[in-house]
Every structure is written in C-alpha cells, then in structure tokens.
Amino acid sequence: MSSSKDIKPPVIVKEFGAHHPINRMKDSIMNMLVDFGFEIIEGPEVETEEFNFDMLNIKKTHPARQMHDTFYINKKSNVLRTHTSPVQIRGMLDRKPPMAFISGGKVYRKDDDATHLPMFHQVEGIYVDQNVSFANLKALIYEIIHNLFGKDVELRFRPSYFPFTEPSAEVDILSQDGKWLEILGCGIVNPVVLNNCNIDPNKFSGLAFGLGVERIAMLKYGVNDIREFYKSNLDFLRQFS
C-alpha cells in the first residue's frame, strides 16, 4: 500500500470556454487573407443607401432595395448594411491603387426562416491594380478554396450576376456525396463602381470576392441548421472549445 503522501488528488480539469464558431471561422478566413497580403478595414453596420446601393451600381429599382429585402431605419434615412461591400467603397475612396483589403462582419437581410437569418456574417475582399484579370481572380479563388477545403477539392466557376462586378461568378465545390455546393461569389469590379470611387477604369481594374461565413462554418463543422449558431446553447458552444 502506498503512503498517504504518494497519493495525489484527482487532476483538476480546467474548463475552458470557447470562441463563437462563427467568429472563429470569420477570423480564421481573415487571417488567411491577411497572409495573402490583404489589409483589414472596417465599416459601420448602419449605412446610407448611397454606400450600400448607389455606389455599388445597385439601381433604385433593384429588388434588393425593396422593403421586403432590406431593413430600413429611422424613416428610411439609413439601412442596415445588406453586405460588407459598402466597406469596400469606403476603402477605395480613402486609398489609391494598388490596394488590397478585406472586411468582415455582420450583415442584415429581411429574412427569417429555417435556412435564412436576418443577421449573418460575410467576409469580402478587393484588389485593385493595373491589369488585374479574371485569370488572376481564379488563381486567388483556388488559393482560398484550397486553404479552406484542402488541395484535393474539386471546384467550378459558374457565370452569375452581381451589379458591382462584371464578369461575375459563383464558385461551387464538390461535396463528398457528389453534390455541388455554392461557396462564394466573385468577379471583376464593374468599371462603374471604380468610377464612383474616383478610380480610372481605363487605367486600373480590380477583383472582388465575398464569402458567407455561416455557409463555410456549417460545412466545416457539420452543422446542418444555421439557427443553431445563434441560440446561445452552451451544449452547442462548448463543442468548439
């Protein structure tokens, strides 16, 4: 029998908390992009229509501007930003090319059902320089996707439409069960947008991309219901410690 002194009390298990999985995912994406050379910039969630829509070539008649899609506040004097793109506008107005920056954070759309929430998170990036091409954009997107999902993942580019980019594309990855899953939107910055930001589109061009953080977090963590992220359920949150 051991002496009393040899007997150690049970190890005290320290309980760590956890970063919220969405913030963890957002920040890990942003850190990756900082390593690529992007600078982080920030902007307000309460935005003007000018920055949220007009400067981004989203016309007054665009469906996204309707009351059923966008949250208007204080008697339509402002909106809750519907994407992080207005931060890009602020960034372009403040700088001169070449420039490469990213912004991430909360965005708001008037949706609330099993697959859409009124608040979610985006990370967007933009790079403006001379002769930035769609071929360059593809190289960057490959790098992002390979970093996030591994070098073996199969991806495809599909033509799409965003008023602020032209050409525009959406990128899908092939899941293990053989389904294509949409991961991000991207494109060549529309010359109208460059003009709006006092950048000469005859001299400069840009690439832009945007990722939905919840979408990527759901894929990475295997979460099937987006609403789980925002219930503040400790049984859920502690799984990410």
Place this chain on the structure above:
Amino acid sequence: MKVSYKHLAKCIHSVPSINEISEKLFQLGHEHEIENEIFDLELTPNRGDCLSVNGLIRDLSVFFDTKLNQKYYDDRIENLSLDFTNNAKSKCTNISFLKIEIQECPQAYKGELDNYFKDLNLNKNNFFTDVSNYISYETGQPTHCYDALKIEKEFSLEVIDQEAKFQTLLDTEINLKGKNLVFKSDDKIINLAGVVGAKSTSCSNETKSVLIECAYFNPEDIIGKSVDYDIKSEAAHKFERGVDPTCHERILRRFLKVVEDHAEIKKVELFVESYDAFKPVRIKPDISKINSILGLQLKIDDIENKLTKLGFLKNKNFFEVPSFRNDIKNQNDLAEEIARIIGFNNIPVSKINIPKQIKKKEANIENKLKSLLIDYGFNEIINNPFVKAYSDQSIKVDNPLDSNREYLRTSLKCSMIDSLTYNERRQQDSIKLFEISDVYFSSGQKKRLIAIIASGRIGKNYQDFSNKINNKYLAKIIGEFTNQDTINIETISRDKMNSKINNHISYLEIETSSFNLNILDYQQIYKTPKSYQVYQPISEFPSSSRDLSFSIKDFDACKPLEDTVLSFSHEFIKDIFIFDYYKNENMKEIKIAFRFIFQSNKGTLKENEVNDVINTIIKQALSIKTVQIPGLKN
C-alpha cells in the same frame, strides 16, 4: 422557371442528351436542377431574355446548331379601331392589342400547345389563357387576355396614387396602395399592369371574342408589386427583368397562329402604338481591354465570331446589341459574354502577387479580452440586435420582422439575460457567457461593448463545484485586465423572471475601449486549424443527474476507481466529473464523489433506464478492492 428537356432538344439538330444540355446551361450561367426531364432553372436577374424556350435556345446556339421552326400567322391583319388612351407613355413605351373572334373553343389541344401542358404536367385554364401562358413559355413575352365582351369601349392605362380595392382573376381581393400602373375602364381597374388582371374582364371557357394585350412596361414600375400584394405572377417576373420592346407584332402573329391551329377564326384586328422607337446599343469591341479583363490573348475574329453567335449584329466597327439583351452596355459586359462561351472553367489561372502588408504586431484588446474570458470558462455568444424594448436613444426599424423586433438594441443586457435563462431552462448550472458587439444610437453615435453575464457554480471540478458565482468572482477576473475601481458589476434581479432558480446573476457591460491594452501579451489566437471537429447534434430532451459518493480505504484504489468511472461510456451519459474529493489522513480514508449527467437524443429518459446504467457503474466500481459506497445496501 421550368422548361421541358424535350422542348429544348427538338430545337437542336443534333438532339443532345439531357446531360449535354445541362452541362452547357451551367457553362452559360443558367443554374438549374433536373427532375423527370424538366429543367428547373434559377436564372440571374439580368437574364430575363432567357425566361423562355426561345431565349434558352438563343443562348445554346453558341454550342449547338439550332432551329426554331415556329410558324406565324402571315396574312394581312385589319387595323383595330380601339378607344384606348395611354396616359402613362413613359412607363409603357410600346403597346399592341389583337382582337380575335373564333367560331368555337376547341375541345382538345394539339401540337406544341398540347405538349406544353402534358410535358410540364400543368393544369389548363381556358383556351385563350392557355395559349397566352404557352406563348409566354415559348417566347418570353407575357400577354394578357380580356374577354372582349366584358370590356367597355373606352379604356386607358394610367398611374393611380390612391387606395383602391381590386378583385383579381385569381379570385383574391387586394388593396392597392401608393402608386400603381393600372388599366382602367369605366373608372374601374381591370388590370394591375404587368402583374395580374381583374376577375371582371377575365376570359372563361365560353370566351370566343378576346382582346389580347402585348406591352412593354418599364421594369421599375413592376418591380416589387407581386411581393407587395402577395401575388405569384410569371408575367411580373418577366416584366421586372425586362422584355424585348420590339417583338409585339411577331408575338401576336405567333399567338394568332396557335389559335388558328385550334379554332376557326371569324375576325381578327390589330392595334399597335409605339411612342418611343427602340435604339439599339452600339459597342465597339476593344480587343485589348477584353483580353485584359479576362487574362486571355484572343484575336478580334474570335471575339466577333462569338458575339455574332449570340445574336450581336456587326455594323462596320460596331456591334449592335440585340433588342432582347438589356444587360449589355460596356466592354466588361462583352468580356463576360466571351467568357461564358469559352467557359469560366476553361480560362487559365494566372497567379497574382499581392504586395504583402507589413504586419503590425499591435495588441488587439478584443483578442486579449476573449482569451482571458475563455481561459476562465466563458463562452462567446452572438445575438441579433433586434429587440422590443427601447429607449429614447433607440433606432427604430421601419420594416421590422415583427413587433417584438422593432428596435435596435442600445445595450446588450436584454439579449444576455435571455441567453442565460435559455440555458437555465436546459438544466445548465454553471453559465458564463460574453458578447462583444457594436450598438448604434439614434444620435448617430456608435459604441463597441463587451457584456459578461455569469450565474450558478463557478465550475464543475471539485474545487469550484460548491462555490457560486457572485460579483466578487467576476470582479476578480476583470481585475486582471483593468482597475477594478473603474468598473461597476451589476446584480441582475430575478424578480421579473419566471424561474425557480435563485442563483445570483452578475453582469458587466462596458465599452471595450475602457480596457488597458498593456495587460496581456498580444497573441494571435485565431489560426486556421488543420482540422475541424465535427459538431454533435444537441438533444432537445431534458437531462438529469445522479451522484455517486465512494469511500476508499486503500489509497492505491483511488486511481483505478477514477479511471474506471471517468472512462465509463454509455449513449445516455453526457458528462461525468468529480465534484467532491476529501482525503482524511486520520481515518485513512478517501471520499470521492462523481456526478453523472444523463441525456438522450431520442427521448426523455425513464427512471429505470438511468438506474440500469448507474447499477452497471456501481458494479464495476465496487469490484475494485476496498471501494465502498457508504449506506449502500446489497
């Protein structure tokens, strides 16, 4: 939009397989799913021109040799004398009416009209409405059919700006509000332009004399109407995206041909008004610009060839954009057209070297705060900002989701309390949460706040288990990165909470800028992990706990007991931990107590299910020499 594979394939000489067409549609950017040989397409909003069989065939003609063998009514059509006034010419620049009188309505359909209903498994309505729907499917141009006998001689198109009740042909009554573009007759609304017609003038199975309206409405005057009035309207979907302003007579002649194939026509007359002649967009392709946008080395012949295939008309050095393409305006648009034909996936990648930023190793106060709180067992939460409670500083949402979410929060407190009580209802007895968020005020001010809320046990290990969270505990933690004198930890009252739990609730809310940056060494806490843990679904069923307290006389038995109990696994056991430990040197005895948390993903556990598991644990534990459970009777 749903399109039958058969209807596309019959317009392509080589009759490609469904997968070949699907692949090309994806390449062109026309996302879709396939079910029972039907393409369910989700087209981008700039491609209203593809919302039809003909539109898709026009796009597919860059890959396939296509044919549109549709027949048109070729005979001369008499002019229709119509007492119609367009009082909204800026909103409707082109409008035509075709009046047809037939001998009898057909008993059955044939040819493409029959195939349309059969292949897409659609319900029929009445003859003229069915032809109108088919023409819209085939050509992309919506038409509206009025029963000619139900319409007064005089009618007009105008903008109204007053509330008005409107009985739709769908048998619903809607209350028109604000500005609306409507057709009126005898001071009654007979059509919400581009969206839905009125019941009073709609066609029926008895209709033999019809007035068909074919118009171009400005998309901005149609956008949002179907959502505002909760009407599902294919026509509105097309007008919102823009239709071809030059196609009316061709469309009406096609309409007439389909009618002629089914019924004897007694009389036909046509009314055409155009107030603004269509001027095609002309663009001179800039080869170097297009190559620069795409990162390719195409020759001018390549570009011209591809644009011609899409219906662009070469006129000297310029290309005229087809009238059905309202989305093409500049070199970037042309570049996208070229890229779609080449295939985005076929454009080679070209690496870029973004100049690396010199990383500032600046301390990030939020990362420091998070690190410290996580180290003390706090979990980060994110709440949405919409609340019911408001202050005179609150921002009001003009169009809230509901009356409980009318304001933006100016404090995080309500959301934090909600999160705490949510977890208390789920039998959590140690709750430590924090949130960092911006809040916005009606004055235009913005604050970045950190809120911390804690209640219950400090921790579950045997040192902390009996200690309850109070303001002193929270102050001690906060004291590690700021001067305690400057913070005010609040006790949240439970008076208005509907809860039997009476644990103290400590709360702190403070601007993040209040904290001193130099307390902790900066560390970059977020790294892209090499692998991600896969989340385990959470049970929505209640949990229950059981405690087992053991007495050990042989100290050497303590570790085996710990190992045996802590490593015990069962589908019902969610957690096991030691919550009490005491070594009595005088009595030469160790007392150790374990707590077991039970929960199932399948249902609420019954007493006997829990007991069975506990008995198994007891049996294994008591097999270790000198281990006893005081008071346990065999």
